[in-house]
Amino acid sequence: MRHGVARFVTGFLALPVALYLFYVVWPFAQAAGYSLTDWGGYSDRQEFVGLDNYVRLLSDELIRKAFWHNVFFLVTVPLFTIALALFLAFLLNVGGREDRAGVRGVFGSGLYKVIFFFPQVLSLVVVAVMWQQIYRSDSQGLINGVLMKIGLVDPDNPIAFTADPEPFLGVPAVLWWLLLIAVWSGAGFYMVLFSAAMQSIPRDIYEAALLDGAGPFHTFFRITLPLLRDTVSVAWVYLGFIALDMYALVFVMTPSQGGPNHASEIFASVLNFTAFQKGQFGYACAMGVALAIFTILLAALQLRITRRERIEF
Amino acid sequence: MSVTPENAADLSRRSLLRRAAAAGLLVTPAAGLLSACAGSEPSKSDEAGGTKSKDNPFGIKDGSAVKVVIFNGGLGDQWAKEDKAVFNAKHPNVTVNMSSTQKIKTEEQPKMATQPSDLIMNSGADIMDISTLVNEGAIEPLDDLLTAPAWDGEGTVADTLLPGTVADGTFQGKFFVVNVAFTVWGNWYNGALFAKEGWEPPKTFDEFFALAPKIKAKGIAPYVHDAVHGYYPRWALMATIWKSAGKQAVVDIDNLKENAWKADGILPALQAWEKLVKDKLLLPGNLNHTQSQQAWLDGRAAFIQVGTWLKNEMAATIPPGFEMKLSDYWGLGATDKAPKDVFAGAGEGLVVPSKAPNKAAAKELIRAILSKSGSAKFAELTKSLASTKGSGDGVQDSALATANELMKNAPKDLIKTKFWDFYADLDKESQNLSEELMAGRLTAQGFVDKMQAAADKIAKDPSVKKQTRDA
Numbered sequence: 001m002r003h004g005v006a007r008f009v010t011g012f013l014a015l016p017v018a019l020y021l022f023y024v025v026w027p028f029a030q031a032a033g034y035s036l037t038d039w040g041g042y043s044d045r046q047e048f049v050g051l052d053n054y055v056r057l058l059s060d061e062l063i064r065k066a067f068w069h070n071v072f073f074l075v076t077v078p079l080f081t082i083a084l085a086l087f088l089a090f091l092l093n094v095g096g097r098e099d100r101a102g103v104r105g106v107f108g109s110g111l112y113k114v115i116f117f118f119p120q121v122l123s124l125v126v127v128a129v130m131w132q133q134i135y136r137s138d139s140q141g142l143i144n145g146v147l148m149k150i151g152l153v154d155p156d157n158p159i160a161f162t163a164d165p166e167p168f169l170g171v172p173a174v175l176w177w178l179l180l181i182a183v184w185s186g187a188g189f190y191m192v193l194f195s196a197a198m199q200s201i202p203r204d205i206y207e208a209a210l211l212d213g214a215g216p217f218h219t220f221f222r223i224t225l226p227l228l229r230d231t232v233s234v235a236w237v238y239l240g241f242i243a244l245d246m247y248a249l250v251f252v253m254t255p256s257q258g259g260p261n262h263a264s265e266i267f268a269s270v271l272n273f274t275a276f277q278k279g280q281f282g283y284a285c286a287m288g289v290a291l292a293i294f295t296i297l298l299a300a301l302q303l304r305i306t307r308r309e310r311i312e313f
Numbered sequence: 314m315s316v317t318p319e320n321a322a323d324l325s326r327r328s329l330l331r332r333a334a335a336a337g338l339l340v341t342p343a344a345g346l347l348s349a350c351a352g353s354e355p356s357k358s359d360e361a362g363g364t365k366s367k368d369n370p371f372g373i374k375d376g377s378a379v380k381v382v383i384f385n386g387g388l389g390d391q392w393a394k395e396d397k398a399v400f401n402a403k404h405p406n407v408t409v410n411m412s413s414t415q416k417i418k419t420e421e422q423p424k425m426a427t428q429p430s431d432l433i434m435n436s437g438a439d440i441m442d443i444s445t446l447v448n449e450g451a452i453e454p455l456d457d458l459l460t461a462p463a464w465d466g467e468g469t470v471a472d473t474l475l476p477g478t479v480a481d482g483t484f485q486g487k488f489f490v491v492n493v494a495f496t497v498w499g500n501w502y503n504g505a506l507f508a509k510e511g512w513e514p515p516k517t518f519d520e521f522f523a524l525a526p527k528i529k530a531k532g533i534a535p536y537v538h539d540a541v542h543g544y545y546p547r548w549a550l551m552a553t554i555w556k557s558a559g560k561q562a563v564v565d566i567d568n569l570k571e572n573a574w575k576a577d578g579i580l581p582a583l584q585a586w587e588k589l590v591k592d593k594l595l596l597p598g599n600l601n602h603t604q605s606q607q608a609w610l611d612g613r614a615a616f617i618q619v620g621t622w623l624k625n626e627m628a629a630t631i632p633p634g635f636e637m638k639l640s641d642y643w644g645l646g647a648t649d650k651a652p653k654d655v656f657a658g659a660g661e662g663l664v665v666p667s668k669a670p671n672k673a674a675a676k677e678l679i680r681a682i683l684s685k686s687g688s689a690k691f692a693e694l695t696k697s698l699a700s701t702k703g704s705g706d707g708v709q710d711s712a713l714a715t716a717n718e719l720m721k722n723a724p725k726d727l728i729k730t731k732f733w734d735f736y737a738d739l740d741k742e743s744q745n746l747s748e749e750l751m752a753g754r755l756t757a758q759g760f761v762d763k764m765q766a767a768a769d770k771i772a773k774d775p776s777v778k779k780q781t782r783d784a
Binding site for chain 2: 040139261276
């Protein structure tokens with residue numbers, strides 16, 4: 001009988017594993033294979049070129065620029081998203097009236113939760129198209145239109161948003177505007193995630209803190225945040241992946257997909273250009289493999305740094 | 314491509330793939346890469362068996378099917394459906410499976426090495442790079458199509474085409490791309506508005522700069538352009554360069570000749586554009602193509618430069634009483650070497666993949682598209698000229714009429730730039746720099762210097778296959 005169950009379970013698992021190997025792992029392996037060739041992408045003619053593509057990668061100016069833009073997102077997207085999500089989650093779950101025993105959120109927190117979570121329901125391309133209208137750089141754009149009406153923006157000199165390459169704090173303005181969208185669309189999900197984690201923290205701990213006279217500031221930094229460490233760490237890794245991608249936003253929002261004049265170029269946009277415009281699939285595969293290795297290293301490093309003893313409660 | 318006899322194993326593989334595709338599994342890019350590995354096997358061909366005749370010069374087989382993908386952009390896809398009817402009138406037993414999309418490359422590229430469609434209209438922003446297709450041997454030379462008899466007229470197919478069409482589709486000495494639309498580019502204006510105000514459409518930048526203050530006085534921006542896709546402003550910049558510096562200067566640019574961008578007449582042409590930006594004659598804001606075109610239709614700007622697909626693209630939102638008229642690009646005046654040359658040429662290219670299973674029917678379908686009845690329908694439905702002679706003769710439309718007029722007065726030489734088809738890197742760089750110049754962040758001198766540097770880089774790169782044009 002037990003033997004029969006094992007066979008049944010194995011049978012069930014074999015198909016998904018096979019599909020996974022065939023459609024996920026095998027294409028990855030193929031991409032690694034192609035990265036050692038000069039394949040053009042439209043035919044079956046290809047020649048083995050060894051590590052040439054990787055050597056070329058190291059001296060590619062555009063890739064270097066794209067790499068630093070990715071690093072910018074890698075630092076800022078998780079930082080701002082998690083900070084905002086934590087702040088919102090804290091307000092909605094424990095930031096309520098402090099004079100009463102017990103833990104509660106601010107008034108109307110249920111409604112806020114729905115509103116903040118809403119962007120998560122939209123696909124990223126829908127988000128991007130919506131923000132195109134918000135960012136539109138004439139009087140018909142949402143932000144420019146309002147600011148022009150109240151006289152804060154000169155109609156002859158509207159805010160250019162994603163068409164603006166001028167540096168702000170050393171980083172092209174277009175990247176900051178893209179960052180705003182990424183944080184806006186991501187924060188709601190992590191707010192819900194952190195809310196769930198906060199609700200699993202026993203009330204006694206908060207009550208004890210309250211009796212000891214802790215205000216919201218101390219409650220947050222001494223109790224909530226340390227007990228959320230695992231969740232934040234997972235969120236950080238996950239947001240890291242998103243930050244390394246950013247492709248949909250760059251593709252839809254920026255002029256010439258990575259512009260103006262390469263100011264918003266990221267790994268994925270250079271990869272796309274190299275594969276599909278230049279017809280150098282071999283080289284593009286090398287970029288993909290390099291990005292994959294970088295991502296895996298980063299995730300490993302991140303989990304290693306944040307690993308520590310679990311707190312049981 | 315070799316033609317293998319039908320055998321059971323081959324057939325089952327094909328039907329298996331088809332079923333998988335139906336399940337939606339093959340559309341993932343990963344699976345596309347995956348199926349590419351099977352590309353070395355010769356695919357089955359439906360070509361064998363048809364008898365060749367004057368009415369059927371490629372010998373297409375009765376009962377076969379042909380898969381066609383049409384780019385559904387500014388020209389729509391209704392014209393293609395009409396051509397399908399033209400085709401089926403002669404070949405009722407050949408099934409034409411026609412679909413249309415805006416995502417040509419995304420959908421077709423993964424299939425190119427194994428199971429491509431038979432006929433692809435390679436066009437739009439998501440276009441498969443032509444020089445890569447040619448270099449990779451991924452598309453079929455169509456020289457036999459040119460020598461085939463015309464569908465419903467005298468002579469060969471080549472005889473029915475407008476000048477420039479064969480040259481536009483020829484790469485490395487062979488004819489690969491059948492461009493079906495004949496596009497004329499220039500500066501568009503509202504004829505009704507200009508008549509009311511008594512304005513004359515300018516022929517040179519000086520005339521434009523003289524008119525601009527009058528336009529501004531009416532609260533209208535003199536000029537608007539697409540500031541998101543760099544190839545839009547680039548057409549205008551290259552047209553002025555050609556008019557000012559002459560044809561040879563642009564031929565030298567395309568051929569990566571040393572210091573080609575430093576030739577006489579190029580810098581002044583770009584300086585005219587620099588002045589247009591500096592003098593704040595542009596509508597503020599970074600609009601894309603449809604936004605800028607709508608701003609122009611809404612009367613917020615007087616001039617916009619774009620090709621003859623404009624009318625069809627904006628058909629739904631043209632205000633009543635608006636009279637779309639096309640005027641030639643502006644030159645610099647007395648110093649111009651080719652002031653009367655018009656920017657026009659064949660575009661919207663049809664290609665037949667080398668691995669297409671039914672190439673005969675694909676070619677026959679092109680013959681139908683290039684027929685007299687097909688191209689007349691094309692002009693009528695798209696408000697754009699077809700690349701066959703006389704396609705626009707029966708059409709009453711002010712936009713098309715002014716385009717026709719422009720073509721009638723045009724000299725033999727048409728403005729034509731090739732470097733952006735030849736080299737993807739130079740294409741990208743020139744688009745970016747055109748945007749920068751029009752955004753006022755780059756001077757004319759800076760544009761020339763940076764383009765020269767980019768061209769030199771391509772010229773020195775041994776990994777880039779060089780191409781040249783003679784004329």
